[in-house]
Each structure stands twice: as C-alpha cells, then as structure tokens.
Amino acid sequence: MKESVLKTFWRDTYQSKSPIPFIISVQVAIFVLIHLFDLLKEVNLLQVSLYDYAIDYLSLPLSFSQFLKQPWSIITYPFLYTGLFQLLFDCLWLYWMGNIFLNFLNRRQFLFLYFSASLLGACIYLGLGFIPMLQNSVQLSFSTSTFALGALVASIATLAPRYELRLLLLGTISLKIVALVYICIELIFTGLMNKAGGISFLAMVFWGILFIRSLNQGKDFSVLRLRKPTKKSKMKVVHQSKIASATYSSFRHASDLPNQEEIDEILDKISIGGYESLTSREKEVLFKASKDDK
Structure with a gap:
C-alpha cells in the first residue's frame, strides 16, 4: 500500500x-x-x-x-x-x-x-x-x-x-x-x-x-568533561554519504581499523585544505572512525 x-x-x-x-x-x-x-x-x-x-x-x-x-x-x-x-x-x-x-x-x-x-x-x-x-x-x-x-x-x-x-x-x-x-x-x-x-x-x-x-586543536566545547581525560582527541568528523556507507564493510578486521595518528593527519589536512581535499580512502577512514567512536 x-x-x-x-x-x-x-x-x-x-x-x-x-x-x-x-x-x-x-x-x-x-x-x-x-x-x-x-x-x-x-x-x-x-x-x-x-x-x-x-x-x-x-x-x-x-x-x-x-x-x-x-x-x-x-x-x-x-x-x-x-x-x-x-x-x-x-x-x-x-x-x-x-x-x-x-x-x-x-x-x-x-x-x-x-x-x-x-x-x-x-x-x-x-x-x-x-x-x-x-x-x-x-x-x-x-x-x-x-x-x-x-x-x-x-x-x-x-x-x-x-x-x-x-x-x-x-x-x-x-x-x-x-x-x-x-x-x-x-x-x-x-x-x-x-x-x-x-x-x-x-x-x-x-x-x-x-x-x-x-x-x-582537540577541544570540543560541546562536551562536558567531569574528569580530566587521559588522552586528548581531535575533533570528530561525521560525513554521511552513500559512498561511505557502501564502503563501510571494507574494514573487516581489527588490523584494518584506523589508528589515532592516521586520523589526526587527516584532520590536519581538512583544517588546511577543507574536506574536499581528502581522497576516497581518507574519507572512508574518517567515516569508520566516527562509527567506532559512537
């Protein structure tokens, strides 16, 4: 119907x-x-x-x-x-x-x-x-x-x-x-x-x-921290797109998961050249990282 x-x-x-x-x-x-x-x-x-x-x-x-x-x-x-x-x-x-x-x-x-x-x-x-x-x-x-x-x-x-x-x-x-x-x-x-x-x-x-x-710089004013964090993390970017959703399954093993150093490098690249300067692989990494963080 x-x-x-x-x-x-x-x-x-x-x-x-x-x-x-x-x-x-x-x-x-x-x-x-x-x-x-x-x-x-x-x-x-x-x-x-x-x-x-x-x-x-x-x-x-x-x-x-x-x-x-x-x-x-x-x-x-x-x-x-x-x-x-x-x-x-x-x-x-x-x-x-x-x-x-x-x-x-x-x-x-x-x-x-x-x-x-x-x-x-x-x-x-x-x-x-x-x-x-x-x-x-x-x-x-x-x-x-x-x-x-x-x-x-x-x-x-x-x-x-x-x-x-x-x-x-x-x-x-x-x-x-x-x-x-x-x-x-x-x-x-x-x-x-x-x-x-x-x-x-x-x-x-x-x-x-x-x-x-x-x-x-890793400071999110929207997060109220009741205790001092053990490790600073830079901003979390959530880019919702059909391409990213389709390639989400490409991270199948723990060894494929992006590390913090790689994420930081990508975020630095965004701050310099904007989101559109990222490659398809870097966009996939950000999407996976945001999903795991949730």
Whole structure:
C-alpha cells in the first residue's frame, strides 16, 4: 500500500535526527500565532493588541532594567519573527548551512553552537546597552536567530572553506565566498537598525570561528568533561554519504581499523585544505572512525 504524502513528510522531517526542522517549526508557529493576534485585532474581535504585547515581551530589550522584567526573552527572542521575508530568508539559511554542518559534525555540536551563540550574543547585547552612544538606534530591542546563524555560517566556512555550492544564475561558488557575502550583508542591515545588534552579530561570527579552531586543536566545547581525560582527541568528523556507507564493510578486521595518528593527519589536512581535499580512502577512514567512536 502506498504511503500517504503527509506520513512521508512527517517521517522524513520530524523522525530524523536533525534538530533543524524543530527549530524552524517553532519559528513559523510563533510567526503565525502573533499575526493571528494582529488579524483578530484588525477585525475588532480583540480589544487588546496581543500582537504588540507579544513583540514587546518576547523580544530581547537593550535596556537591562527592562530585561529584568522579562528574563524569558533571552530564550524566546531567537524564535520571534515579524517579517515574512526575513523569516523565509533565515529559515532557508538555517536549512542549508545547518545540513552542511551536520554532514561534517554531529547533532550535539550543532545544538551547542546554535544555542550558545544565541545565549552569548544576548549577553553581549545586554552589556552593550550600558553604552549611551549605542542606544541611538532605530530599534532598541532584538529578535530573530541572527546571532546563531552568524556563528553557524562562520563555523562551517572555517571548517570547509573550499566546499562548493551551486547557486542559480551564479554557478559554482566556494562556501567561504558565500559566507563572507552573507556576513557582510547581515552586518550592514543589522547594524543600521540596531548598532548593539550589529556588534553582537559580529562577535558571534568570531565565536563560530573559535569553535571550529578549538575543535581542530582537540577541544570540543560541546562536551562536558567531569574528569580530566587521559588522552586528548581531535575533533570528530561525521560525513554521511552513500559512498561511505557502501564502503563501510571494507574494514573487516581489527588490523584494518584506523589508528589515532592516521586520523589526526587527516584532520590536519581538512583544517588546511577543507574536506574536499581528502581522497576516497581518507574519507572512508574518517567515516569508520566516527562509527567506532559512537
């Protein structure tokens, strides 16, 4: 019996290990809900503007005293969108860049980077609120997941700068060029509307770069170590591909298992030339190592 389209969509979207569909779903749900409030107010079914109330109390204020009255805003602001095109733009970037990130690294590292950038960016934003010259902005509150996206785009461009993307009308462009264009555009538009937001965004770009640099040095910020490790290990790369899955069976004996020295050499090669510089054999070794580590 042929499976229904809705059931297939649910299985492929929400039963996968990727957290991206869940983040996008929350953003879309809040967007629809607040605009439903606005519609009810316009047709006079509501006497109170719940739309304005939601925007005020879910967005992150620049004033620290106002933040103390709504501390939950440090959690809600990345999911709050008021403009349809900005929501669409950010969701597409999260989907594209997030999936590229998950091709190289794992779910835990993605969640750590995304939410740590949201939290750290919010703390920097609140700290900048004490500077009077930064309060002369069009907007004195912040919403959207711009901080997290800045860290995500910068991190994947640092990890695989030579990764190529095929863009409509533009052809094949390296990931580092795409990331640079995105960061510049976002920095200009965010800075024009909110000076403190622009500075916080730039800080999160550097946070994403630092996260990958630390992984290359064997320090994974997403791992909480309760005791001192006996041996440092460099970053674990998980590259999910059909080719790697097909060749997984080529490691049949213990003697075929890759050693740490070989893995370290491959990771050093990635940090210099990107993932695409690896040979087929080196990709197989990384895939096997990631499977065994699980």
